[in-house]
Amino acid sequence: DGGITQSPKYLFRKEGQNVTLSCEQNLNHDAMYWYRQDPGQGLRLIYYSQIVNDFQKGDIAEGYSVSREKKESFPLTVTSAQKNPTAFYLCASSMIREGTEAFFGQGTRLTVV
Amino acid sequence: EDQVTQSPEALRLQEGESSSLNCSYTVSGLRGLFWYRQDPGKGPEFLFTLYSAGEEKEKERLKATLTKKESFLHITAPKPEDSATYLCAVRYDKIIFGKGTRLHILP
Numbered sequence: 216d217g218g219i220t221q222s223p224k225y226l227f228r229k230e231g232q233n234v235t236l237s238c239e240q241n242l243n244h245d246a247m248y249w250y251r252q253d254p255g256q257g258l259r260l261i262y263y264s265q266i267v268n269d270f271q272k273g274d275i276a277e278g279y280s281v282s283r284e285k286k287e288s289f290p291l292t293v294t295s296a297q298k299n300p301t302a303f304y305l306c307a308s309s310m311i312r313e314g315t316e317a318f319f320g321q322g323t324r325l326t327v328v
Numbered sequence: 329e330d331q332v333t334q335s336p337e338a339l340r341l342q343e344g345e346s347s348s349l350n351c352s353y354t355v356s357g358l359r360g361l362f363w364y365r366q367d368p369g370k371g372p373e374f375l376f377t378l379y380s381a382g383e384e385k386e387k388e389r390l391k392a393t394l395t396k397k398e399s400f401l402h403i404t405a406p407k408p409e410d411s412a413t414y415l416c417a418v419r420y421d422k423i424i425f426g427k428g429t430r431l432h433i434l435p
Contacts, residue, residue: 221371248423257334257415257427258372273422305371309423314360314379317423319371 218242221306221320228300228327236291236323238306247289248307248317251275258305264289265311293325300327331355334416334426342434344405349429351416352398360419361399363392365412366428372415406433 219240228234240247246265250258260273264283278297283289289308293300303324307317335350353361360379364372376385378394385392389410391402401414413428 250425255430258417258425260422260424263422271422274424303369307423314377314419316360316362316374316377317417318374319364321371322369324369 219306219308219318219320221323223323224321226323226325230327231295233292233294234325236304238289238320239287240308241287242308242318244308245311246309249281249291250305250307252303252305300325332416332418332424332426334429336429338430340432340434341406343407346404349401349414350398351426353418355418355420357420358418361394362417363401364415364417366415367412408433408435
């Protein structure tokens with residue numbers, strides 16, 4: 216089945232630790248995205264990538280880092296510099312052609328204690 | 329600043345009571361507008377893509393329309409299973425989202 220896989224579904228970390236969220240897609244999409252969602256809020260863009268080995272900051276990139284070494288993979292690291300990391304994180308992918316929509320994984324809920 | 333604004337923030341309807349959700353945008357170089365449905369704790373589920381002013385798309389009880397500066401999601405005779413958050417997104421060089429409309433259909 217083609218799709219986007221995020222793992223793990225739930226993640227708990229102690230304050231001050233870095234943590235990496237996984238996102239893999241087998242849709243052969245060029246573009247991948249990371250969003251953050253807080254309770255009752257919409258999706259805010261953290262980082263996006265349109266091609267391997269290249270990525271751009273979104274609206275809330277501070278305290279996060281990404282890599283895009285393979286077309287299929289776009290891991291997100293939440294660093295200790297992120298002041299309020301507890302949130303629901305969503306990964307998406309799309310073709311880069313105009314008018315093409317993004318498809319989402321099922322999300323990772325990160326709780327930092 | 330590029331923005332997507334959805335209204336209302338929340339909407340409660342009786343089963344069978346039709347209504348519309350609004351999405352307005354201030355983005356130059358629009359390359360597509362999208363509607364998604366999101367259930368609690370899940371990733372957004374794609375509903376529609378609209379690309380040109382005047383375009384309309386339909387799926388079951390939902391109909392999406394697009395003008396030059398806004399889109400509407402019309403819901404006709406909704407059922408309780410239509411209760412969800414509906415998200416609007418626009419694409420230019422990236423994809424950005426509005427805050428969503430939480431829709432609750434009462435039986």
